[in-house]
Amino acid sequence: MTEISALKTALLAELPSLRAFGISLTGSPDRADDLVQETVLKAWAAHASFTEGTSLRAWLFTIMRNTYFSQYRKARREVQDSDGEAAARLISTPAQQGHLDLADFRSALDQLVPDQREALILIGASGFSYEEAAEICGCAVGTIKSRVNRARQRLMQLMSIEGIDELGADFADWSHARTAAPI
């Protein structure tokens, strides 16, 4: 009885993280929720295979990732562009007013190679160690490191043009304000 409650409570606590990882995998909040649902069902059925004392989140992310790659990858390829845009709009609108540059960031993130985006999210946002991320992705630690590095370089390329424009605009405003202001 208590074991069931504990499992339920633990899974409930992981739902936001599962959604976040799901959205970064699928690029779509709706598909992410479908993916979370399947992940929860599989985790519930297989909870006996979870090793106590290890990271529940890493275990769940592994299940989610395997589920996604066996079922969703093809679907994503077919609708990637329109769906990515829809997802960017969904995420950037009502809650994010005043943070329009987050939409730009999201759009740059969407342009990354999936493997690199995934590694960057696991390391840079989900707070996993390189070792845990390697386990989740079923690859070597060095592979995760190089994916993260390449993701960072690519993001920088994608964002830097806008970044320089923004800096330029800010600087122009600032200098204009300075010269226009009565001294």
Next chain:
Amino acid sequence: MADTEDTTKRKIGIDDPIQTHLGDKLREFYGSILAEPVPDRLTSLLDQLERQERAALTDTKDEDRE
């Protein structure tokens, strides 16, 4: 983050504030999703799984008694 290989290759100066900015943006993006309310269908799925599991346990106990 422990990306020493990368750091040594990088030009000193301009890249680092940009990387810090991108890291902040990444966490802001991820945090905005974490802060979204979890859809009811996901929480009610767990309620349903819990009920099923308890019902299954009760059935098993009944069978044991027979």
